[in-house]
Amino acid sequence: MSLAADTREAVRSRPFVFDALRAGLLNHSAAAAWLAEAAPLDGDPDAVAAALRRFREDLPAYAAESRAVTVSMRSGVGLSAADDATEGDAGEPLLRVGDAALVPEGDRTAIVATGDVDAGALAAALRRLAVRDVDVAAAGVAGDALVCVVGRRDGPDAVRVVEASLDAVPTTDSA
Template identity: 85%
Template sequence: MSLAADTRAAVRARPFVLDALRAGLLNHSAAAAWLAEAAALDGEPDAVAAALRRFREDLPAYATESRGTTVSMRSGVGLSAADGAAEGDAGEPLLRVGDAAVAPEGDRTAIVATGDVDAAALGASLRRLAVRDIEVPAAGVAENTLVCVVGRRDGPDAVRIVEAALDAVPTTDST
């Protein structure tokens, strides 16, 4: 592959670099030096910087969109085996993944968003929760419902963070 193609692949492998490049916030020289080392690019940093500038011209501008959702908090959930409750029971799990489930009894809090949610909305929410150092031991999205499980004390802050994330979900134009 060419240096330009290698640079594009290195950027795509590091979504935070792609976001900064799309937003016009990237110091091309600093990013080129870092990428040259981190991705073991076979080229001088100046050439990598030039490839970054050309790549930026081909990318859509960074943009976000607001999602129509309702966000609520459910206290008293926990993580357990997925076979605990039968379909239709009042105690049906909020989320099942493999052999684990978010059950209606425990010492954690579930943040539940319903409406226009998808994997991009979940990703935006998880990024913002991580930046605020809020641990998320379980999360998922399916059929217009997004669930993030957090510690009991983190619940109120997590609701506000998820609401803010859903008001500015990055658009996912292909690159």
């Protein structure tokens, strides 16, 4: 591959660099020096910086959209083995992924967003929760529901973080 193609691949493999490049916030010289070492790229950092500038010209501008959602908090949920979760009664799992189930009894809090949600909305919420050092024990999205399970004490802050993230979900237009 060419240095330009290698640079594009290195950027796509690092979403934070991709987002900064799209938003026009990237110092091309600093990013080129970092990518030359981190990727690693076989080329002069000045040539990598030029490749970054050309790549930026081909990208759509960074944009975000607000989602029409209702966010609520449900305290007292827990994680259990899916086999232990009972069906058809008050203990029916709220969410099931592989061998784990989110059940309505436990010491965690579920943040539930309903409405215009998808994998992009979940990614935006998880990214903001991670930046705020909120540990997420489980998360998922299906249909019109998004769920993030956090510690009980993190619940109120997590609601605010998820609401804010769904007010500015990055669009998925990419090159």
